[in-house]
Each structure stands twice: as structure tokens, then as C-alpha cells.
């Protein structure tokens with residue numbers, strides 16, 4: 157991990173300035189990180205892809221073999237301490253694996269069910285006995301894991317689960333209920349099950365499929381992810397030993413939410429990996445496919461698509477790496493406070509997070525829950541955009557199964573539904589910010605007030621455009637987005653007070669502004685680092701960041717106008733809209749030329765080129 161990454165609080169980027177040297181980017185990966193990337197890519201290309209037909213035929217013995225291979229390669233225990241068979245590496249390494257496992261999304265779901273949803277909660281919340289009993293066999297891939305939170309009547313409203321746990325006379329638990337849509341359900345050995353003790357106290361349990369009363373229902377017939385098992389898990393007076401409560405009774409929400417915080421972050425990272433693969437395939441196809449006597453890659457309409465796919469991917473990739481850098485820096489900070497043991501003799505990648513105790517890691521995930529939701533929503537929606545354009549670039553071939561464009565498109569759709577729907581995550585983003593502001597954890601209210609005073613003061617003359625250096629205009633645009641976000645949040649807080657959570661449309665507009673702000677800033681900071689460090693393709697970094705920031709300005713303006721018009725009217729609205737126009741003065745950029753440059757470089761190299 158780069159030593160310069162600054163320790164910050166979650167959400168503080170909205171109120172503070174960040175310099176490029178403080179931000180973690182893919183360009184700062186070490187040789188060891190790159191080795192993990194190559195290992196995962198080769199595993200997917202040479203072992204997972206050839207098994208796809210068997211996986212899609214629901215031959216779960218093939219999935220077991222692949223999970224076992226993941227264990228042998230160390231991919232399942234990236235963040236697990238060595239004493240439990242893991243590699244004890246940093247969180248960057250686990251992001252890299254998530255990105256690189258993405259091209260076969262069915263197996264990526266199987267892998268995520270095991271590594272993110274079963275191994276992670278045991279590693280974070282398990283007792284020493286539970287970790288010793290389950291982790292080594294899960295990390296080696298001998299056992300397959302799953303996570304059973306959802307029920308037919310409670311998906312988004314997961315804490316309304318009806319599965320009950322009652323204590324038997326022998327002290328063991330009896331679990332009764334039905335869990336729905338459980339990834340790996342058809343062949344999992346160990347399942348993290350959430351149930352309410354005596355119908356009230358939401359609690360997590362480690363349940364073995366072999367326990368009496370536990371069984372899997374029939375495989376679901378899905379739109380995509382045909383190579384991943386999804387079944388109900390039936391619990392009929394299932395006998396669970398007293399020692400298998402995970403975490404504390406009545407504190408199951410802590411296990412569920414912190415598991416999802418990191419899981420959804422990694423799903424965002426996985427989505428970025430999917431974007432990169434699809435861009436490469438789209439570019440190669442566009443170079444080969446000829447119409448009207450020339451490659452379709454020569455047409456402006458196709459160059460626009462490839463350029464835009466690249467710019468959006470660049471922004472979300474920057475988001476994912478910046479966020480994992482923040483998590484690592486936060487854990488390093490807690491190390492300084494003495495909560496995390498130093499590892500002078502650890503492997504090169506063993507950052508502070510590798511040896512942090514479960515409590516410290518769960519706290520770090522909670523601290524950056526806003527950024528995790530941004531990565532999830534931004535990543536999954538960028539992926540859907542990229543995969544839709546990938547089908548379009550492939551024309552009729554995009555609609556038939558001979559090309560992977562069709563599978564990618566179907567497989568990706570569920571990403572906006574699981575790990576918290578994108579609607580729920582959108583509500584969480586401003587909701588968590590406002591809550592931290594009200595609690596005084598972030599000086600949000602004071603910043604909104606300062607902005608109000610600034611907007612009411614006579615305006616100072618704007619800086620001359622011809623003085624701008626590279627990406628200065630884009631950086632100014634990002635500063636303006638932050639003001640717009642504060643204006644919308646501040647006005648909404650003032651108008652609705654406690655009832656703000658009822659105003660979902662306004663909150664969703666605020667979320668869109670916050671997502672674009674964090675993404676544009678992450679892209680601009682990364683591109684500035686590329687220019688300052690004279691990295692390869694620094695001009696492409698600059699082009700991608702510039703396209704993204706310029707288009708984000710239009711989206712931010714639209715979202716802000718819509719939100720403000722819902723919150724205010726009459727003279728107040730007119731004043732707010734005038735202030736919005738003043739703040740959001742972004743100099744126009746020739747994004748057509750920049751997208752062409754990105755597209756041409758992508759086609760020339762036959763791959764996503766920027767990072």
C-alpha cells in the first residue's frame with residue numbers, strides 16, 4: 157500500500173480537498189499485486205471458461221473442482237489470517253481478485269458466495285473455535301459456503317425475516333423457516349443463516365447442510381447466471397449446536413450489514429473487471445467487422461461508444477481503487493492506535509488490514525459504507541451500460557449465443573438487484589451522510605451554512621479560461637459539484653427535517669449527484685497523478701477524466717434542478733436556480749474529439765487501454 161494515502165473519514169471527501177498524491181490508484185499496484193492479477197486471469201481463462209458448459213448444465217461437481225482450485229491458488233483466503241490457512245494479504249489484493257474473476261460471472265457469483273459471504277463473516281465475527289473449525293476447510297475449497305439472509309417476504313427489508321430460532325432443552329437451537337434465492341444453495345456445505353431468536357432477536361448462525369432438518373429446494377430458472385446455483389434453503393426444526401451462533405444473539409444485523417458493506421464494494425470492483433473485458437472484446441470486434449468497405453471502428457457512432465465505455469469505466473475503476481486505499485489507510489491509522497499488531501516479518505502485501513482483528517476490519521467497512529454503496533451502484537450501472545453497448549457493437553452477433561456479448565448482458569442484470577438493490581443503496585448514500593452530519597461526525601451542517609452565506613454574497617469575477625492548466629477546469633467542475641451536492645442536501649434537510657427519509661425521489665437525485673461527484677473527483681485525481689508522474693498513456697487518462705467530468709456536469713445539473721424544484725418554489729426556487737447556474741459554470745470541452753482519441757487507442761491495442 158502506498159505510504160502517502162491519507163487517513164480520512166468516510167464521506168469527508170465531500171467537505172475536504174484531496175490532492176492526487178493522497179489517492180490510491182491502479183497505477184500504484186505492486187509487482188506482487190500484478191502477480192495475483194495474472195494468476196487469477198490465467199485461472200479464469202484456462203480453467204473456468206473451459207468448464208462453462210458444464211457449469212451451465214448445473215454440473216455442480218465442476219463448480220466444486222473450481223472452488224477447490226481457487227483454494228489451491230490461495231484466492232479464497234486472501235484476507236484470512238495465515239493460522240487459518242489464508243494468505244493474510246491486503247484488501248487491494250481481494251479487490252484485484254474480484255475484478256479478474258469477473259469474465260465468467262456465474263463462477264464469480266459462486267466465488268463471491270464462498271469468499272465474500274461465508275468466509276468473510278466467519279473471519280470477522282467468528283470465535284476462535286469457529287474460525288479454527290470452519291475457515292481452513294472453506295479457505296482450501298474443501299467445503300463450499302453460502303449466505304442465507306433473504307426470504308420470499310423479506311428481501312430489501314431483510315431484518316423482517318420470519319425464520320425463527322428457539323432453544324431446545326439440550327441448549328441447541330431449532331431453526332424453522334425458508335430462505336430464498338441462495339447462491340451456492342444446491343451444493344453448499346456451510347451456510348450463514350439469519351433467524352430471529354424467539355421471533356425477535358435477529359441473529360446469525362453457522363449451519364451445516366448435514367445438520368438434521370436442513371435441505372435445499374429446487375434450482376431457480378433464471379434470466380442469467382445459469383452456471384451458478386440458486387435455490388431456497390429449507391429449515392425444518394433444523395438442529396444447530398449452541399456453539400454455532402455467529403456474533404452475538406440479537407446482533408445479527410451487524411454481521412449482515414458489515415458483510416454486505418464489503419461484499420457490495422467488491423461487486424462494484426467485479427463490475428469494473430467485467431467492463432474492461434467487454435471493452436476489449438468490443439474493440440477487437442469493431443476492428444475486424446467491416447461494413448460499407450471499412451471496419452466499423454472507423455465510424456464516429458462506434459468510436460463514440462468505445463470512448464464513452466472507456467471513460468465511464470475509467471471513472472469507476474478510479475472509485476474502486478480510491479475506496480480500497482481509504483479502507484487500507486483507515487486500518488493503518490487504527491494500527492497506530494495500537495489496535496492492530498504490526499507484522500514486520502509479514503509478506504510484502506501484508507498491509508495493516510491483513511492482520512487487523514475482525515472488529516477493526518468491520519469498523520473500517522462501516523466507516524466507508526457510503527463509498528461502498530457508490531462503488532456498487534456506479535460499478536453495476538456502468539457495467540450494464542458497457543454491456544448493452546457491447547451487444548450493440550456486435551450487431552446481430554451480439555444477440556446470439558456464439559458470442560459472449562449475449563451472456564455478459566444477461567448475467568449482469570442481477571447485479572443491480574442483489575447485495576442491496578441499487579434503489580436501497582441510493583437511499584443509503586445521502587441517508588448515511590445526513591446522519592453523520594446530524595450526529596456531528598461530519599461538519600456537513602456548518603459547510604452547508606457556509607455555502608449559503610457564500611452564495612448570498614456578491615459574486616466575484618470568474619477566472620479567465622485561458623489561464624487553465626491541464627485538468628484545472630475539470631477540478632473546478634468537481635469543486636462545483638460538491639457545492640451543488642451541499643446545496644441540495646442542505647435545502648432538503650432544512651425543508652424536510654426528520655421527514656427527509658420519506659422523500660425518496662429527492663434523496664435519489666442527491667445520490668446521483670454524490671456518485672458523479674465522487675467518481676469525477678476520483679478520475680480527475682488519478683489523471684493528475686498520471687500527468688504528474690508521466691505515466692504511460694497519461695494523455696488517455698486525461699481524456700477519460702475530462703470526458704467523464706464534462707458529462708457529469710450535465711447530469712449533476714439535471715439532478716439538482718429536479719431536486720430543487722421538488723423542494724422549493726416561487727422566489728426561493730428562482731434564487732436557488734440562479735445560484736446553481738452561478739456555481740455550475742463549467743467550460744465546454746470537445747468531448748467528441750476526446751472520445752475518438754480514447755476509442756482509437758482502445759481499438760489499436762485491442763483492449764481497455766487506460767489503466
Ligand SMILES: Cc1cc2nc3c(=O)[nH]c(=O)nc-3n(C[C@H](O)[C@H](O)[C@H](O)COP(=O)(O)OP(=O)(O)OC[C@H]3O[C@@H](n4cnc5c(N)ncnc54)[C@H](O)[C@@H]3O)c2cc1C
Nearest residue numbers: 303304305306310311312337338339573574575577579580
Ligand atoms: C441470482 C440471485 C442470487 C441471490 N443470492 C442471494 C444469496 O446468496 N443470499 C441471500 O440472502 N439473498 C440472495 N439473493 C436475494 C437478493 O439479495 C434479493 O433479491 C434482493 O435483496 C432484493 O430483494 P427482493 O427480491 O425481495 O426485492 P424487493 O425487496 O421486493 O424489492 C422489489 C423492488 O422494490 C424496491 N424497494 C424495496 N424496498 C424499497 C424501499 N424501502 N424503498 C424504495 N424501493 C424499495 C427494490 O429496490 C426493488 O426495485 C439473490 C437473488 C438473486 C436473484
